[in-house]
Structures are given as C-alpha cells and as structure tokens.
Amino acid sequence: MRYIVVGAGAVGSSIGARLVENGRDAVLVARGAQLDALRADGIRFTTPEGTRQVPVPVVDGPEAVELRTGDVLVLAVKTQHSAAALSEWVDRPVADGNTAGESLPLVCAQNGVESERLALRLFRRVYGMCVVLPAAFVRPGEVTAAYGPCTGALVLGRYPSGEEETAQAIAAELEKCAFHVPVVADVMRWKYGKLLGNLTQTVEALCGPVRPGGPAAELASLSRAEGTAVLRAAGIGYADAAELADLRSGRVELQTPTAGGALGSTWQSLARRSGSIEADYINGEFVLLGRTYGTPTPVNETLLRLARDSARTRREPGTVSPETVLGLFVRD
Structure with a gap:
C-alpha cells in the first residue's frame, strides 16, 4: 500500500x-x-x-x-x-x-x-x-x-x-x-463520542486552559450537557468517556511537553491565524441536530458564533472571558 x-x-x-x-x-x-x-x-x-x-x-x-x-x-x-x-x-x-x-x-x-x-x-x-x-x-x-x-x-x-x-x-x-x-x-459511534470531547477544545481555544473547578470548565460542562441531550434526542449512540479513556490508557500517555505549550487543535488553528476554524463541524453539528430534533442548544450556538468571529478576525486564542460567556446562561 x-x-x-x-x-x-x-x-x-x-x-x-x-x-x-x-x-x-x-x-x-x-x-x-x-x-x-x-x-x-x-x-x-x-x-x-x-x-x-x-x-x-x-x-x-x-x-x-x-x-x-x-x-x-x-x-x-x-x-x-x-x-x-x-x-x-x-x-x-x-x-x-x-x-x-x-x-x-x-x-x-x-x-x-x-x-x-x-x-x-x-x-x-x-x-x-x-x-x-x-x-x-x-x-x-x-x-x-x-x-x-x-x-x-x-x-x-x-x-x-x-x-x-x-x-x-x-x-x-x-x-x-x-x-x-x-x-x-x-x-x-466512536466519532460521536470524540465529538462530545471536542466541545471542550472550543472552550479552550476561546478561553484558555480548561482547569477543573474553573469557569472555563463550567462552560465546557454546559456545552457537553447540551451535546449529550442532543444525541439522546436524535437516538445516536456514542462511546462514553470511560471507553475513550480506556482506549488511551497505557497506550497514549503524555511523555514530553508539547511545543510552546500548545493546546488542542482548535486552539492551534487560532494560534496560527489560519482564518478558519473547525467549530462549524463540532459545535455546529450539535446545533444542527438540536434544531432538527427540537432540542435547544444556546450554549453551543454562542460558542460557535464566538469561535467563528475569533477565526475571522484572527483573534489570539484564550482571550474570551469565560465568566462573561457564562453570564449569558447562568443566573443567580
């Protein structure tokens, strides 16, 4: 071959x-x-x-x-x-x-x-x-x-x-x-499971590292919850987090620092000022399914809009405030 x-x-x-x-x-x-x-x-x-x-x-x-x-x-x-x-x-x-x-x-x-x-x-x-x-x-x-x-x-x-x-x-x-x-x-089924995980990459690209307990992590959790609800409404099966973790366990483990502290591929697209971003087919997939099956996706719609704007204006990654975005959805 x-x-x-x-x-x-x-x-x-x-x-x-x-x-x-x-x-x-x-x-x-x-x-x-x-x-x-x-x-x-x-x-x-x-x-x-x-x-x-x-x-x-x-x-x-x-x-x-x-x-x-x-x-x-x-x-x-x-x-x-x-x-x-x-x-x-x-x-x-x-x-x-x-x-x-x-x-x-x-x-x-x-x-x-x-x-x-x-x-x-x-x-x-x-x-x-x-x-x-x-x-x-x-x-x-x-x-x-x-x-x-x-x-x-x-x-x-x-x-x-x-x-x-x-x-x-x-x-x-x-x-x-x-x-x-x-x-x-x-x-x-595996690709849909990975797609759910990729939602965190969009938050990471916009807001910087997603650290446990932080506002970016809360935003990523809301995005994934919407995605999970959409897949269930559509009747689409997906590999869960435990299966994906088992796929990597003992095989794909971090052994050396990444170049220049680079984060995921969506972050890298913004860092290279490429002018385009894959969010249309990550967050956008869940927005499409949500509209098709009558399941609201306001968080992913907002993240998609922000991602597209960041790519179009060649904005640096990690410069969107997660607290500001959360304020659109989370009320006391």
Whole structure:
C-alpha cells in the first residue's frame, strides 16, 4: 500500500512521518508555508524518542501524483476544507483505468462526522477514523507528538458501518508504525463520542486552559450537557468517556511537553491565524441536530458564533472571558 495523506497538519504529518520512519510508502499533500518547509527540510518531528528531521515526500496537489492500484487516500484536512479536497481527488485517474472515487479507499482521519457523509457521495469505499492523536503544529515544518508508547489511537471502520479486509490491512500496517488501531463495525459511534470531547477544545481555544473547578470548565460542562441531550434526542449512540479513556490508557500517555505549550487543535488553528476554524463541524453539528430534533442548544450556538468571529478576525486564542460567556446562561 501507498498512503496519500491529504493535509499536512498535526495529524497528517504525524501519520506521514511515522509511516516513512517505519519503511512504508507515503506522500504528504501540503500547501502554503507548510509545503515550502516540508520540501526544504522535511518534518522536524518531535516525539518521546527525540527530535529529528523526517524526509517525507510532499506534493502540492493531485496533479503531482500518479495514482495506482493499492493507493490509500487519507483525508487529514480540517473538516471545513473537506468538500474542496474531495472534489480535487475524486476524478483523478488511477492506473487500473478507473477514477479515485471508483476504486481507491478513502479514510477520513478527522474530527467531526460530516466528512464521511460528503465522501460517500463521491467515493465508493469510505472509512471513518476516530483520531485520538494529541499533537502540536504551530510553526511550519514542525510537529510535536508528545504521547507514547503509541503516538495515537486510531479507531478504524468502514462507513457507514461494517468490517472488512481493507480496514484490517490498513490497521495492521499502522499498528507497526507506533499507532494503536482497533478495527470496529461501528466507527461512527466512536466519532460521536470524540465529538462530545471536542466541545471542550472550543472552550479552550476561546478561553484558555480548561482547569477543573474553573469557569472555563463550567462552560465546557454546559456545552457537553447540551451535546449529550442532543444525541439522546436524535437516538445516536456514542462511546462514553470511560471507553475513550480506556482506549488511551497505557497506550497514549503524555511523555514530553508539547511545543510552546500548545493546546488542542482548535486552539492551534487560532494560534496560527489560519482564518478558519473547525467549530462549524463540532459545535455546529450539535446545533444542527438540536434544531432538527427540537432540542435547544444556546450554549453551543454562542460558542460557535464566538469561535467563528475569533477565526475571522484572527483573534489570539484564550482571550474570551469565560465568566462573561457564562453570564449569558447562568443566573443567580
């Protein structure tokens, strides 16, 4: 198998670097300053084993890759960029005479649950991946994956459901590259569980570290309570916090400090002044379901608005007062 990793952020670069380090064939697809940095020097990759330069092959788009039978597309862009990326790759010719959408497996290694829906419109073979891979990408060309002994836990399964040989083969290769990769028949249950946890990342990005007992933690708790109520109203099952903790336990544990004190991926998006944020597909997913099933989501609606505004104005992370936001919902 050759892995075409579309998106060279924290997750895509970590997967690409680990694949290359372990002798697998991988190509990263990057853009902008990240593309320039990777072309010049490879990935400056920091893990518990130390820091090194990993010379990962990198291209700027689908026209630079001749696709062949046996390739696996790994979609690792932020969800807000999924539709554009899928459109770029779906009609690319493969050596077997088909298009990528007709013959290649596509793995959505992303937060949220929307990319799988988008992909299945265009690709016959879609796989969901619940990504528990805490990594920091704040400066071009530099990625820190500070957890071990596994770099991350990647729960993999066919979308919308089912298990089969391709998922098992991908998992077996990733398992040899410092990842824990359970293959499940109900991958979206895991992704919805992770999505609930990602709500805390939005609060963290806006308000700074979410410390137990503090106002940011109270705000995150209100956001998750809304999310839980929405999933129950919609009849959607999800992996609970205990299952997600067990997935990580003894495998994905913090071993070295993260780069520059970086927090989660949503915080990193604001720190890089990227101009966009994934909250549309995190908080926004719960807002959508709440409106569909008649369940109020005022906290997540407010957090979504604030997140979008912070991204649009390129506001620094951690500058929104959690007390002010709480004052909109909590009354004495």
